[in-house]
Amino acid sequence: MTSPAKTIIRLWDLPVRLFHWGTVLLVPAMWATYKAGKLDLHIKLGLALLFIVAFRIAWGFLGSQTARFASFVKGPGAIAAYLRSGRGPDGLPVVGHNPLGALSVLGLIGLLAVQIGLGLFASDTDATASGPLNYWIGSALADTLTELHEVGFNLILLLVAVHLGAIIYYAVAKKDRLVPAMVTGKKAYDAPVAQPKSAPLWRLALALALAGALTWWAANGGHFVPPPPSPYDASY
Amino acid sequence: MRKISMMVGALALGIAVVAQAAAPTDTVEARKKNFKDIAGALKATNNSFKSGTPDAALIKANAAIVASYADKIPSWFPAGTAVGVGKSEAKPVIWTDKAGFAKAAGDFSVAAKGFKAAADSGDLAATSAALAKLGGTCKGCHDTFRQKD
Numbered sequence: 001m002t003s004p005a006k007t008i009i010r011l012w013d014l015p016v017r018l019f020h021w022g023t024v025l026l027v028p029a030m031w032a033t034y035k036a037g038k039l040d041l042h043i044k045l046g047l048a049l050l051f052i053v054a055f056r057i058a059w060g061f062l063g064s065q066t067a068r069f070a071s072f073v074k075g076p077g078a079i080a081a082y083l084r085s086g087r088g089p090d091g092l093p094v095v096g097h098n099p100l101g102a103l104s105v106l107g108l109i110g111l112l113a114v115q116i117g118l119g120l121f122a123s124d125t126d127a128t129a130s131g132p133l134n135y136w137i138g139s140a141l142a143d144t145l146t147e148l149h150e151v152g153f154n155l156i157l158l159l160v161a162v163h164l165g166a167i168i169y170y171a172v173a174k175k176d177r178l179v180p181a182m183v184t185g186k187k188a189y190d191a192p193v194a195q196p197k198s199a200p201l202w203r204l205a206l207a208l209a210l211a212g213a214l215t216w217w218a219a220n221g222g223h224f225v226p227p228p229p230s231p232y233d234a235s236y
Numbered sequence: 237m238r239k240i241s242m243m244v245g246a247l248a249l250g251i252a253v254v255a256q257a258a259a260p261t262d263t264v265e266a267r268k269k270n271f272k273d274i275a276g277a278l279k280a281t282n283n284s285f286k287s288g289t290p291d292a293a294l295i296k297a298n299a300a301i302v303a304s305y306a307d308k309i310p311s312w313f314p315a316g317t318a319v320g321v322g323k324s325e326a327k328p329v330i331w332t333d334k335a336g337f338a339k340a341a342g343d344f345s346v347a348a349k350g351f352k353a354a355a356d357s358g359d360l361a362a363t364s365a366a367l368a369k370l371g372g373t374c375k376g377c378h379d380t381f382r383q384k385d
Contacts, residue, residue, distance in 0.1 A: 126374055128371075128375060136283070
């Protein structure tokens with residue numbers, strides 16, 4: 001008996017991996033800077049997180065095949081079929097996010113986006129540090145959004161726990177280690193799966209430009225062209 | 237006339253008695269509402285400055301709200317309303333360091349009146365400077381006397 005031939009493919013493109021490990025670094029850093037009371041740094045890192053999450057959402061429409069939402073987000077029927085067979089509709093292993101894991105991807109990215117959005121409007125009690133769009137709203141609404149920003153973190157923790165639990169489950173119960181592919185980008189399959197299509201560079205440039213524009217706009221308090229420095233340095 | 241003034245007097249006394257008898261949790265709630273009022277007025281002013289086109293009339297109105305509370309803060313802290321009562325964030329040090337607390341409240345009072353005077357004058361640069369100074373007195377007091385949630 002010879003072992004069956006392995007098919008090695010490039011599964012995750014570099015932008016997807018950089019985004020993934022970027023969140024692994026930035027989300028704990030957001031928590032740590034909040035706990036340490038370093039809110040100025042918290043806000044700067046939050047803008048960095050805004051950039052990579054906005055990029056990932058754009059990349060979900062413009063990126064390589066396994067990065068695209070349309071390629072992995074499926075309906076309940078496909079999820080049920082995956083739960084029964086552990087494979088795709090063609091009987092081959094699912095290349096990329098499986099239909100159930102897609103929910104986790106959407107949940108994590110969506111929750112991060114909401115959390116970042118809330119953070120743009122949040123402020124600490126004395127408004128000594130405020131998100132760049134906080135000045136748009138009154139103090140009562142700002143208080144509410146700030147509280148939701150605190151709740152949001154607990155929801156993220158919950159989804160991260162589910163995410164880590166799933167990785168361990170796949171490694172132990174299904175003998176499928178997911179982490180190496182997220183590091184190297186490559187994955188070996190026992191079945192003859194097809195190489196997912198990559199995306200041309202101009203799409204990468206476009207996604208980076210969109211995310212950069214949004215981040216720039218938010219960081220400048222909702223202006224694409226920063227207003228001249230105010231003679232009133234009134235931050236209290 | 238005499239009758240009316242007696243009635244007013246009795247009413248005032250009645251209100252005073254009610255105020256004295258107010259439950260500590262009600263005192264805490266009322267206090268928090270007042271501080272939120274101050275914070276809201278300050279934020280409205282700050283928002284107006286940050287918008288790049290400050291609205292002098294709006295700033296004046298909000299400065300008047302803040303100034304109306306200038307001398308009231310010490311009266312919001314009767315004994316028995318420290319952390320542990322309702323949602324109080326008042327540290328016990330308020331009552332053990334009475335002089336320190338009185339000074340912090342006094343700093344706020346002076347800064348709040350200065351802020352109103354600047355806003356009334358219509359000089360936005362001076363108002364902005366007075367607002368920053370006033371904000372410093374909020375933070376200065378909170379750092380020592382308010383429990384962080």
